Amino acid sequence: MKTFSWGRRKPQQGPAxxxxxxxxxxxxxxxxxxxxILxxxxxxxxxxxxYDAASDLAAFPSDAVVAALARTAGDPAQPDETLVDLCAESIAEIWIHRGAVDHDLxxxxxxxxxxxxERTVAHRAPELLAR
Known part of the structure; x- marks a missing residue:
């Protein structure tokens, strides 16, 4: 006859x-x-x-990053709305970091x-939206 131990199980020891x-x-x-990646x-x-790349790029306020983000956020054929949102939010974060909004972009x-x-800038630095 089998006996069972109903106590706590020992944790499995795996490779270090x-x-x-x-x-x-x-x-x-x-x-x-x-x-x-973006x-x-x-x-x-x-x-x-x-998505991760679009969000992470906000930490790199270079012109090349803004151009890549704008390429996605400005593409009317871009089917993914979340990706557009993330790119636009990162652009806004860069503008806030720089202290100026590029109104042409x-x-x-x-x-x-x-x-x-506009929502992101208005929430964090509304004074930047004034021309």
Missing amino acids: QRPVPRREYLPGEREALLIG LGTDTDVRLDEQ LARLTPRGRREA
Whole structure:
């Protein structure tokens, strides 16, 4: 006859976990990788990776980043509204960091992107929206 132990189970002992070393990036390299992910195609990258890249790019206030974000947020054929929102929000974050809104670029965004960028700036730095 079998007997059962109804007490606590011992935790499984697995292989020792080694910390994974963090990769060091050269200046501009992480920014370029994120732009590549953002502008990738459906066959290259997953949509959730593009979302992450769009959000992460707000930390890189360069003209190249703004151009990549604007390419997505200003594309009327872009089918994913969340991606447009994230790109427009990152553009707004960069404008807030720079202390100035690019009104010409704002006008070139899709209506949805424009609303999201204006909403973000109005919430965090409304004085920047005045021309």
